[in-house]
Amino acid sequence: MLKYSRQRESIKNFIMQRSDHPTAETVYMGIRKEYPHVSLGTVYRNLSLLAELGEIRKISVGDGPDRFDGNTSPHYHFFCKECGQVIDLAMDSIDHINVIASHRFGGRVEGSVTHFFGTCPECLAKEISSKSS
Amino acid sequence: MLKYSRQRESIKNFIMQRSDHPTAETVYMGIRKEYPHVSLGTVYRNLSLLAELGEIRKISVGDGPDRFDGNTSPHYHFFCKECGQVIDLAMDSIDHINVIASHRFGGRVEGSVTHFFGTCPECLAKEISSKSS
DNA sequence: CATATAATAGTAACTATTATCATTATTGGA
């Protein structure tokens, strides 16, 4: 049975009002302003719980800490190799790749995770301006 | 300047003759039969080096240890939720998703990583046979 | 208001991986 906790509410609010996919550490730093005695364990525990409840999404990167996303609607993520930031990618659904994967496969494809990477708009602008000068 | 090492050769051979995408720990256990005093650090160092050289591929899963693949030709991986094994997925290229992602995006999409998950053929067979009985 | 129990803070423990460093192995030249 789930009981309310102010810390959990604060954690959820923090995630919801950000669009930069913060890490557990960032959430910890952020809510310490409101709850100076909050424990990092509490942050991890609640982030996992909220993700299980489907209220937030957990983004597992290859290396580096996991990130969390308050936007649970289907969308994709772009990882910038230059600055390391993770940004949302507005694009048409590519769910058909699951059908392609199922085609000659004897198992059951239940889903897939796709991450895009490259150079983000900001870093690309910097790159172009430094080359033209 | 790169120097030969028997340990590295053994590690590479081990990876090459397997198709189950072993972890560093599995490689370590495997080559200890030939080199009982090999260090886990040596295994990690060489797996990273071989991956950098493009001789093997590193597969980063969301959670759990990284896996390594001796097959460097382009292909996809399927993660079974039931038994945890990682198997190759023979399917047509889905590189066009990078074009889709680029469409309304101001940055430069240089690539993407896609992992499929669900129930593998073996686990699916078990599931069906247990239901029909 | 009392009881049951979920959640917490603080901390230890854990997993996967990387770094350090003295010693050993490999390599290319005399």
Added chain:
DNA sequence: TCCAATAATGATAATAGTTACTATTATATG
């Protein structure tokens, strides 16, 4: 073949990220 230069090693410590433990506190329910 020997030697010097240096890459690689084994052993171990250190690190990052996360989970587990436990006594105490907060929440919910009758």
